[in-house]
Amino acid sequence: DRQREREKDRQTDRERQTEERNREGKQAGPMALSVAAGSPVQAEVVQFKVPSGNNKTLFVCNIPPKLSEAAVYSCIFNTFSEHGLVYFLRVSRNAAVAQPGYYAVVKYYSALSASRAQTATNEQRLFQEIPLKVRMCTKQRFSREFQDHQLSLNSSKCQELANYYLGFNGWSSHIIGLQKISGTDGCEENAQEMEQSERKSIKYICVMEIKFKNYDMCCRGIGVSEVLETQDDTDPLNYALLLGRTQKSAMQKALSDAFQKVVLVVLGNGKVSVQWSSEQDEVDHFTEEELQTQLQVNNISWSQFEHEGQEEILSDLSFNADSMGGIGT
Numbered sequence: 001d002r003q004r005e006r007e008k009d010r011q012t013d014r015e016r017q018t019e020e021r022n023r024e025g026k027q028a029g030p031m032a033l034s035v036a037a038g039s040p041v042q043a044e045v046v047q048f049k050v051p052s053g054n055n056k057t058l059f060v061c062n063i064p065p066k067l068s069e070a071a072v073y074s075c076i077f078n079t080f081s082e083h084g085l086v087y088f089l090r091v092s093r094n095a096a097v098a099q100p101g102y103y104a105v106v107k108y109y110s111a112l113s114a115s116r117a118q119t120a121t122n123e124q125r126l127f128q129e130i131p132l133k134v135r136m137c138t139k140q141r142f143s144r145e146f147q148d149h150q151l152s153l154n155s156s157k158c159q160e161l162a163n164y165y166l167g168f169n170g171w172s173s174h175i176i177g178l179q180k181i182s183g184t185d186g187c188e189e190n191a192q193e194m195e196q197s198e199r200k201s202i203k204y205i206c207v208m209e210i211k212f213k214n215y216d217m218c219c220r221g222i223g224v225s226e227v228l229e230t231q232d233d234t235d236p237l238n239y240a241l242l243l244g245r246t247q248k249s250a251m252q253k254a255l256s257d258a259f260q261k262v263v264l265v266v267l268g269n270g271k272v273s274v275q276w277s278s279e280q281d282e283v284d285h286f287t288e289e290e291l292q293t294q295l296q297v298n299n300i301s302w303s304q305f306e307h308e309g310q311e312e313i314l315s316d317l318s319f320n321a322d323s324m325g326g327i328g329t
Helices: 002-026 029-033 069-081 111-121 144-148 155-166 191-200 236-259 288-297
Strands: 043-047 057-063 086-093 102-108 133-136 139-141 172-180 201-212 217-228 262-267 272-276 316-318
Touching: 057 069, 057 111, 069 086, 069 102, 069 111, 102 111, 111 133, 155 236, 155 262, 155 272, 172 236, 201 236, 217 236, 217 272
Parallel strands: none
Antiparallel strands: 043 262, 057 102, 057 133, 086 102, 139 316, 172 201, 201 217, 262 272
């Protein structure tokens, strides 16, 4: 209970700080990024994508085995969350050849947050008797696919990121259209294949709009979800549940797609600005009435929007062997 209360207090403090930043930047908008000449201010672009780069991942070790793995996870999360929004945290036991204990991998959305966390926690006795050792990742190996295309965050991660930097009241979303569409998408198929496809699959398209009230900006996203029917889905209740899941999936994908149109510019002093990314498309230029018409006539190729809000499969991490000397001593 005390832990939940502390987390609630930290969330309240973050919301208050966010509201103060938003009030400061409301009138200036993008100009809130300007600073006095000669005053160096760090700035970073945070995208609504799976964070990449060695400078956002920390390796934490020298954790003794006195606590349970769950307790270590809680302590690490609470400690490192104070320095920025954590994207991923994993706690593992040391290898059998090493001394008993744990190590952790902490990944942030922001390189500035990772740097602050390392400075504040390295060689400190935070929740244990011996100092933690915290090092920045020096090398990450990614698959070629991940290198060529940075994965989009799923809708829940996008909301978490927006809430942290903009506040719960800093943005809003609403559905422009949600409609069942043909699963053939204009492909050349014979009548029998078309009939079989329509009978065995359910496909929904959703158009979602996000507004950032402090920046007079809005962006739109499209999501398509398709599921195959099974024999169990002939039951009316099961069929209704399947429709609901398909609609929800389309809405989640549309929300994730909309967030890809913008980026967050975060300054070292805590100020945040919303800017356009390079992923705008024709959907952002239609009026709501025009979009409704496009939905009715299926006049847009929806296949390009059949993507999942995706998450990274943890890559292999390696660290400078010299800098990690003395671990466990």
